[in-house]
Amino acid sequence: MRVIMFGPPGAGKGTIAGALNERWHVPHIATGDMLREHVRQGTDLGLRAQAYMEAGELVPDELILEMVRARLAEPDAQHGFLLDGFPRTVAQAEALERMPAGGADVVIDLRVPESELLRRLSGRRVCPECGAIYQADTMPPRRPGVCDRCGGKLVQRSDDAPQAVRNRLEVYRAQTAPVLAYYGERGLLYSVDGTRGAVAVIAEVGAALTARGRA
Numbered sequence: 001m002r003v004i005m006f007g008p009p010g011a012g013k014g015t016i017a018g019a020l021n022e023r024w025h026v027p028h029i030a031t032g033d034m035l036r037e038h039v040r041q042g043t044d045l046g047l048r049a050q051a052y053m054e055a056g057e058l059v060p061d062e063l064i065l066e067m068v069r070a071r072l073a074e075p076d077a078q079h080g081f082l083l084d085g086f087p088r089t090v091a092q093a094e095a096l097e098r099m100p101a102g103g104a105d106v107v108i109d110l111r112v113p114e115s116e117l118l119r120r121l122s123g124r125r126v127c128p129e130c131g132a133i134y135q136a137d138t139m140p141p142r143r144p145g146v147c148d149r150c151g152g153k154l155v156q157r158s159d160d161a162p163q164a165v166r167n168r169l170e171v172y173r174a175q176t177a178p179v180l181a182y183y184g185e186r187g188l189l190y191s192v193d194g195t196r197g198a199v200a201v202i203a204e205v206g207a208a209l210t211a212r213g214r215a
Ligand code: ADP
Pocket: 008, 009, 010, 031, 032, 033, 035, 052, 053, 054, 056, 057, 058, 059, 060, 061, 064, 084, 085, 086, 087, 088, 092, 159, 168
């Protein structure tokens, strides 16, 4: 099954996709994580993407599309995937349709109001070692500042700083929200109330995917 996890920054795409991919045996492909890895390793793509990411701007389509096209050509993506953070523009959605393993079977739209997004993004801490995500108030690690899973030291993403957060929400409204209409017209949208706890959201999305998989 080809699944797109959609929603504004802070809606929980990474948390939900990360919990679902094991059960569905499809790779979790998160373009933001891939880009951060390029930045960390200092690749050519990382050097070109870094300034956009830190400002909360979108990385130009041609760079993203080259990266996603290569990833979807790998063997593990031939029978489906969970895309997280892609597509983020209508041009990216159109390009996905044209990729050999591309297209989508269902688009999960995680709905969360802006006040809640601001709260979540400012309280978010991540593990740079294993990618685990924590929330200061609702999903804290067992030991403050330390990853439960691998013991890594938790950090705040540079684009979770207040000015970058405001910019990411603005970019979402202007450039990414139109992708919803694109998939709505194709009958692929499934909207989920993303304000509930992660366990409830994961259960609902899991049930929706099971129903689609049988259909
Ligand atoms: P979030 O969804 O919380 O904003 P991501 O980790 O998905 O964070 O993305 C972080 C940053 O990486 C984005 O703000 C953007 O600069 C860049 N990025 C990720 N995916 C894309 C994409 N599909 N198109 C353009 N830029 C992207």
